[in-house]
Amino acid sequence: MAALQAGDDNAAETLVRTHAPRMLGVATRVLGDRALAEDCVQEAFVNAFRKIGDFEQRSSLSSWLRRIVVNQALMKLRSRKAKAETSIDALMPIFDGDACRIEPAWPHLATPDEICEHADRRALVLAKIAELPDSYRIILKLRDIEEMSSREVSELLNLSEGNIRVRLHRARAALKVLLEPILKGEE
Amino acid sequence: MARRSTKSIRNWARGVAYRYVPMMITCQEFEDFVIAYLEGELPRRQTVVFELHLKVCRECRDYLTSYKRTIEVSKRAFQEPGQQIPDEVPEDLVRAILAARQA
Numbered sequence: 668m669a670a671l672q673a674g675d676d677n678a679a680e681t682l683v684r685t686h687a688p689r690m691l692g693v694a695t696r697v698l699g700d701r702a703l704a705e706d707c708v709q710e711a712f713v714n715a716f717r718k719i720g721d722f723e724q725r726s727s728l729s730s731w732l733r734r735i736v737v738n739q740a741l742m743k744l745r746s747r748k749a750k751a752e753t754s755i756d757a758l759m760p761i762f763d764g765d766a767c768r769i770e771p772a773w774p775h776l777a778t779p780d781e782i783c784e785h786a787d788r789r790a791l792v793l794a795k796i797a798e799l800p801d802s803y804r805i806i807l808k809l810r811d812i813e814e815m816s817s818r819e820v821s822e823l824l825n826l827s828e829g830n831i832r833v834r835l836h837r838a839r840a841a842l843k844v845l846l847e848p849i850l851k852g853e854e
Numbered sequence: 855m856a857r858r859s860t861k862s863i864r865n866w867a868r869g870v871a872y873r874y875v876p877m878m879i880t881c882q883e884f885e886d887f888v889i890a891y892l893e894g895e896l897p898r899r900q901t902v903v904f905e906l907h908l909k910v911c912r913e914c915r916d917y918l919t920s921y922k923r924t925i926e927v928s929k930r931a932f933q934e935p936g937q938q939i940p941d942e943v944p945e946d947l948v949r950a951i952l953a954a955r956q957a
């Protein structure tokens with residue numbers, strides 16, 4: 668760590684070789700594009716080297732780097748041509764006038780194995796996740812796929828933890844409706 | 855007065871029961887608790903109430919089961935080959951990063 672902060676070349680190379688694979692994985696999942704993810708990892712490392720002097724061993728090096736790469740990925744997403752966000756209201760749970768839930772019966776609920784052993788079904792799941800509007804999809808990916816805590820995500824996105832939880836819940840509920848045919852084994 | 859269908863009479867009865875029986879909550883109130891319940895942040899008393907609703911309400915049970923399955927399936931879809939953390943970082947990327955650092 669001291670060598671790294673002193674700007675040692677070998678230490679820098681070791682850092683890159685050790686952490687780049689995991690960072691590339693995170694960036695690829697968040698951005699959904701490998702080439703974009705590679706740019707993102709490069710920018711993240713440039714930032715990391717610039718800020719390495721500020722790194723305090725409060726958090727682990729790998730979670731510090733993860734935060735930097737996610738931040739960089741979020742900036743990339745924001746700089747893309749802003750697409751008007753589609754509403755997910757139509758995908759929210761339905762209640763009748765008596766506050767009772769209207770929910771179809773689920774005679775069959777496919778397991779993750781049953782779905783993911785078919786490449787085409789798995790691709791469909793990924794495509795459905797990609798359909799979610801940015802502000803929901805990002806939170807779902809960071810919380811459910813990258814398994815970051817609400818606190819970490821709230822710091823990255825500058826939103827309250829409460830807001831993160833509400834959005835996560837709405838994202839999952841919407842995705843559940845989008846995945847319904849696949850989960851029921853109809854597709 | 856409009857005639858209610860059998861189904862809507864059943865829902866009306868559910869609604870009344872959930873609203874007025876002690877320790878019962880409506881499906882809509884249940885919905886507001888879902889995320890806190892799954893995060894393990896629901897206070898004990900509300901957890902009891904939540905789980906009681908889950909026992910009596912087929913709709914919320916099916917909802918929660920398929921909601922949880924949605925999370926499992928998404929996690930899994932990203933873990934499969936091709937989506938996995940790449941083991942190999944292209945050598946030219948490593949070089950580019952180290953070159954950018956010198957600049």
Ligand SMILES: [Zn+2]
Nearest residue numbers: 768881911914
């Ligand atoms: Zn219910």
